[in-house]
Amino acid sequence: MNTSVNILTIAGSDPGGGAGIQADLRVFCHLGLHGLSAITALTAQNTQGVQVVFPVPVEQLTAQLDSIITDMQPIVTKTGMLSTAGSIEAVAELAAAGRLGLLVVDPVLMSTSGAMLTEDGCFQLIKMLLLPVCRRVTPNLNEAAALTGIDITDEAAAMDAARMLVHLGAESAVVTGGHWEGMPVDYLYDGATMHTLSGSRIDAGVQFHGTGCMFSAAAASYLALGNEMLQSVVLAKQLVEQALADAYSPGNGMRIPLLPRPS
Numbered sequence: 736m737n738t739s740v741n742i743l744t745i746a747g748s749d750p751g752g753g754a755g756i757q758a759d760l761r762v763f764c765h766l767g768l769h770g771l772s773a774i775t776a777l778t779a780q781n782t783q784g785v786q787v788v789f790p791v792p793v794e795q796l797t798a799q800l801d802s803i804i805t806d807m808q809p810i811v812t813k814t815g816m817l818s819t820a821g822s823i824e825a826v827a828e829l830a831a832a833g834r835l836g837l838l839v840v841d842p843v844l845m846s847t848s849g850a851m852l853t854e855d856g857c858f859q860l861i862k863m864l865l866l867p868v869c870r871r872v873t874p875n876l877n878e879a880a881a882l883t884g885i886d887i888t889d890e891a892a893a894m895d896a897a898r899m900l901v902h903l904g905a906e907s908a909v910v911t912g913g914h915w916e917g918m919p920v921d922y923l924y925d926g927a928t929m930h931t932l933s934g935s936r937i938d939a940g941v942q943f944h945g946t947g948c949m950f951s952a953a954a955a956s957y958l959a960l961g962n963e964m965l966q967s968v969v970l971a972k973q974l975v976e977q978a979l980a981d982a983y984s985p986g987n988g989m990r991i992p993l994l995p996r997p998s
Contacts, residue, residue: 746815867904
């Protein structure tokens with residue numbers, strides 16, 4: 736392990752181990768990084784869906800973050816579920832002060848099963864406060880539409896959304912295309928060039944749990960390891976595709992991507 740590289744996730748806890756903090760830490764460990772975590776919400780969820788979300792009071796979240804970053808400075812921080820205005824404001828303040836390293840924002844709107852995971856108005860705050868201080872934002876099609884107001888029904892609209900996210904302040908944006916029918920295509924815009932990244936459809940019709948968390952955590956990890964913007968996304972996409980191909984079913988619902996065993 737490269738124990739000199741600290742990477743922080745600020746996200747919700749999934750007691751079923753498929754998404755959120757637990758998924759992020761699995762990726763960090765797999766790639767040899769020292770994972771740090773601050774929990775924004777406790778949830779009751781399993782492979783069949785999210786039943787309840789219990790947001791962590793902002794005072795508890797800031798206490799976690801202060802404790803972590805005064806001792807173990809993260810090179811990269813990625814955010815997942817930020818379910819309250821207070822949590823978004825707290826993260827934005829620390830990021831603007833340069834205390835979180837490079838910031839990767841995974842703007843979680845709802846779970847795969849369709850449960851809303853944020854309070855009303857949170858996406859507006861993410862747009863106003865987090866995009867201007869982040870190195871990368873990694874929304875899926877629905878999240879990109881919510882952030883930009885663009886009705887994303889085709890490739891051109893997805894590209895427009897990526898450009899809009901950079902216009903709103905993000906240094907780069909990846910609009911992930913896992914929800915497209917047919918082959919998944921992601922769109923990475925770095926402020927100058929639009930990169931179209933094609934992928935393979937794994938088990939069409941099967942629902943997976945934690946894919947977005949795994950992708951954003953992997954992209955953040957590869958940045959922490961010194962990879963350039965495009966390469967970090969390409970490597971993250973390859974890792975997730977392999978994990979989807981090896982996915983397993985620990986419960987009676989969605990499948991969970993399985994990271995390959997180290998060789």
